[in-house]
Amino acid sequence: MKVLIAPVETAGFVANLVQGLRQLGVDAESYVSERHSFSYGDEEEKKSPTVRLWRYLGTLFQRKPPLPLLVRAALLAAQSVVAWFVLLRSIRLFDAYIFVAGKTFTNTRLELRLLRFLGKRIIFVSLGSDSRPPYMSGGYCAGMAPDKAAPRVVRASKKVSKAVQFQERYAHYMVNAPGTGQFHRKKFVNWFSMGVPVAEAEEQSTEGGTQESRPVRILHSPSKPLLKGSNEIRAVIASLREKGYAIEFIELKGVPNAKVREELARCDFVIDQLYSDTPMAFFATEAAHYGKPAVVGGYFSACVNQYVHSDDIPPSAYVLPEQLEGTVARLIDDKLYREALGRAARRFVRERWRSAAVAKRYLALLNDDVPDSWWCSPADISYLGGLGVSDKELRAMVRYIVDHYGWGALQLQGKAALKERFARLLS
The missing domain is CATH 3.40.50 (Rossmann fold)
Incomplete structure (x- = not known):
């Protein structure tokens, strides 16, 4: 073939x-x-x-x-x-x-x-x-x-x-x-x-220096800052600094991939995005090569176990958007947890997501x-989160569409579970 x-x-x-x-x-x-x-x-x-x-x-x-x-x-x-x-x-x-x-x-x-x-x-x-x-x-x-x-x-x-x-x-x-x-x-x-x-990856350095001698180094590399929730992520970093956390925050945008890889090798962990419908998108996957864990926000985190078998869920600190600050603080405070999560992420992408295994x-x-x-039935889907949008923004958009264009504009004909969820969302 x-x-x-x-x-x-x-x-x-x-x-x-x-x-x-x-x-x-x-x-x-x-x-x-x-x-x-x-x-x-x-x-x-x-x-x-x-x-x-x-x-x-x-x-x-x-x-x-x-x-x-x-x-x-x-x-x-x-x-x-x-x-x-x-x-x-x-x-x-x-x-x-x-x-x-x-x-x-x-x-x-x-x-x-x-x-x-x-x-x-x-x-x-x-x-x-x-x-x-x-x-x-x-x-x-x-x-x-x-x-x-x-x-x-x-x-x-x-x-x-x-x-x-x-x-x-x-x-x-x-x-x-x-x-x-x-x-x-x-x-x-x-x-x-x-x-x-x-x-297939060569053995990547995971050394970020000695934590006791320097601030914790956190990397954020948004392709589209507005979509990735970069303003909110910066606010989380500022809040933690005000609480006394020593943080070196590196934000990269529009730089060569070689520079991103260089910073991945040097950081302690990454913050991917605030509103994601997957625990490990492409940037978090690249971080996993270096044994660096990713903090990922997203509403799908509340129901990922409902839709995905546990063996297929890539390891990351995948949490609700409002839990982002507490999760970042935990990765700063708990070096053993942070390093164990990084090792688990690297093992997952090198074994479960290895090119030949996926192929x-x-x-x-x-x-x-x-x-x-492997099958997923659309009748079972009732998730209403998404990418780069808060629940408040989603609610406002859907309410406006329904009020001015009708339910049919959502293109969910025959999707009783989804329509019911939206009705509850707007109530």
Whole structure:
């Protein structure tokens, strides 16, 4: 079986899954639509001219600072045309497709119909934002008043819901996390049962110096500070300092990954984000390589054991947002706990999330060898948290949508449990 993984790279997910499949003897390759800033070893020189052109156009389109609007429109149109040639080339070469982040080459029904007609295996892997209801995502509404954000959120909710159902219709399997599976109509494979493919790591230094001789060093590296709750995290650090805690707080943004790794090796622990629907996102996973524990806030922490088997829960200090300060204080005070949690996190990513181990589970999906424990039923989902949004902000947004657009705008038709939870939330 020849497997293609495409078309979006996020934090090495695609590259690591390719390497894991190859370690199992599977002929696997990746096609990604733009050059990632960290490269992730995608072997560009071995790609066909058509694939290289497709990616070159996508890279120019995403260039920072952006090119003029008309130039970007022309690039997008050109890449969309070339995408069909990339698809047709892939059909000759591959038997199975693993599509990442809800995207395909052309993002059309015709593409998936063609792949199914030709007997290709199809798996969709969600990474959160591509399936999460937009009113549960700070990426759509953080820092905005409901009346300003609601029109965009309502349009996006309809679009995302349709996309999820569109993928469900044609995919052999959908992989998604319970905290972002509210729009599903059919059962899907629990993302936590599969895991994040992590590259084989060299032994990393975990030395942060002697605690008695220096302040505790805490690292925060937000890709999007507003979404990650950085203001609230800074306030927690300030409060602890006022209480007498000696803290060296390092915040990194927009720096090369090598600088992040350097600080990970030097810190005592990291604070990832305030509102997360997973105990260990990509930054916390990278910290685990160095044996450094992560403090992660999120409402899903209250129910993670309800949706995820204990063996599949990555070790972190995953707590409710209002518990963040107390949890940070505990990691400062209790060095033994902090170091034990760091060791557990490193062991988890090196064993459970090792590229070959995760790839073996995806290979099982491709071969229709799916244990019952991997399945997640959308009827069982009643979680209403989300990413980058507080419960107060979520309540205000949903109330505005329901009052001005009606319940149908939430795209939760047939989801009695979720509707009941929202009704209680608004009461």
